[in-house]
Amino acid sequence: MSFLVDILAAMFRVSTPLALGSTGEVVTERSGVLNLGIEGTMYAGAFFGFYAAYQTDNRWVGLAAALAVGAIAATLLGFLTVTLGVNQHTAGLGLTLFLVGLSEFVNRAALGTGSGSSLKVRTFGQLRPFGIGGVFAQYGITYFTILVLIPVVWWMLRHTSIGLAITAVGENPEAADVAGINVRRTRYIALIIGGMLMAAGGAFITLGTLGTFTPDIIAGRGWVCLALVIFGRWSVVRALIGAFIFAFVYALQFRLRLLSGWEGVPFELLLALPYLATIVALVVSGRDAPYPGAYLKAFRRS
Numbered sequence: 001m002s003f004l005v006d007i008l009a010a011m012f013r014v015s016t017p018l019a020l021g022s023t024g025e026v027v028t029e030r031s032g033v034l035n036l037g038i039e040g041t042m043y044a045g046a047f048f049g050f051y052a053a054y055q056t057d058n059r060w061v062g063l064a065a066a067l068a069v070g071a072i073a074a075t076l077l078g079f080l081t082v083t084l085g086v087n088q089h090t091a092g093l094g095l096t097l098f099l100v101g102l103s104e105f106v107n108r109a110a111l112g113t114g115s116g117s118s119l120k121v122r123t124f125g126q127l128r129p130f131g132i133g134g135v136f137a138q139y140g141i142t143y144f145t146i147l148v149l150i151p152v153v154w155w156m157l158r159h160t161s162i163g164l165a166i167t168a169v170g171e172n173p174e175a176a177d178v179a180g181i182n183v184r185r186t187r188y189i190a191l192i193i194g195g196m197l198m199a200a201g202g203a204f205i206t207l208g209t210l211g212t213f214t215p216d217i218i219a220g221r222g223w224v225c226l227a228l229v230i231f232g233r234w235s236v237v238r239a240l241i242g243a244f245i246f247a248f249v250y251a252l253q254f255r256l257r258l259l260s261g262w263e264g265v266p267f268e269l270l271l272a273l274p275y276l277a278t279i280v281a282l283v284v285s286g287r288d289a290p291y292p293g294a295y296l297k298a299f300r301r302s
Contacts, residue, residue: 007251008135013209015240015247016142017042017201021225022232022239023145023153024197028074030157030234031190032170032294033081036092038198039222040099041073045199047103050206050213051110053121059207062121066203067196073099074195078188085298096222104215123211139208141200146240149197154236166190170292173299183299198222224275227282230289245281250274 021042028035035041045066053062073095080091111119126137157163165186168176173183201221206213224246232239253270 003255005134007248007255009137010251010254011244011247012135012138012142012146013247014250015243016139016145016208017204017221018225018228018243018246019145019150019240020201020204021198021222022228022243023150023236024070024194024201025225025229026194026232026234026236026239027153027157027166027190027197028194029229029295030170030292031166031187032173032292032297032299033078033187033191034088034092034296035074035077035191035194035198036089036226037073037077037095037099038092038225039218039220040096041070041195041198042202042222042225043096043218044069044073044099044103045202046206046217047107047202047213049199049203050121051106053207054111054119057121059122059124062207063200063203066199066207070195070197070199071192072195073199074191075188077195078191081298082184082187082191085300088296107213107215119213120211121207124208139204141204141208150236150240157236162186162189167292169299170294173294173297177299177301183301187299198225201225220275224278227278231278231281231285233285233289234292242278242281246274246278249277 021038025035025038048069049062049066051062052065053059056062077091077095080086080095081088124139124141127140127143128137155163157167165176165181166189168179168181169183169186176186177183202218205217210217228239228242228246231242250273253273256265256270257267
């Protein structure tokens, strides 16, 4: 029983940055814009959140800094793709390279750290509702993300004017423009909301679980989030389920390493299990995926 409890407890923690990142990407892609800068945005959120928290000795300042960086990164991507009409694949990948490089540069220049960091910040503590531990011993951000944020985003996209506008410009921007919706402004709003959530996902790793920053700390989680969006068919709830599946397999492979009888299995193979599970789920669910109607299409008002 303790084996399963440990895996489930770890699953919720591991899924938190994925849930934040994939939710942000869902909001962005529902507007018709693909943000391949998600990996870099999460990376920058992780670093600058840590950097601000280290300089101020305040975790909340660090989280606010991460959100600000996410908004700035999303605005830059919006300028390139929405305003200038640059190819979204090129702009997104370029943004990731820029943000990763910028974070590494500041890390070395301002903190003097290289391949690893001995600098630490106080992390957000875990909550134990009613004194209950085990699976329920989770970070407040985890509880907020799963129980509050994702339901709110789901409701926003379905039942509010801004959510319906985001969906409209993602399906048919010309018709939305005729209906009086400002397509560019709506896409900027979706990008900024999404960018802030992505950066928060990165900041959770440094401010919630590790308390430090090391190079390659995101380790491809941004690309996993992109797969989760397709797996979830642009639904924040289905994307969350996908994040749980990935996190469960991820936690399982760590526990398997500690069990007797698994010593002969290369740890690289076990480490690849969650990514293989993601690929399989993507292949199965990605067939005939209902992409937004204006996906990857720049809007030019005639």
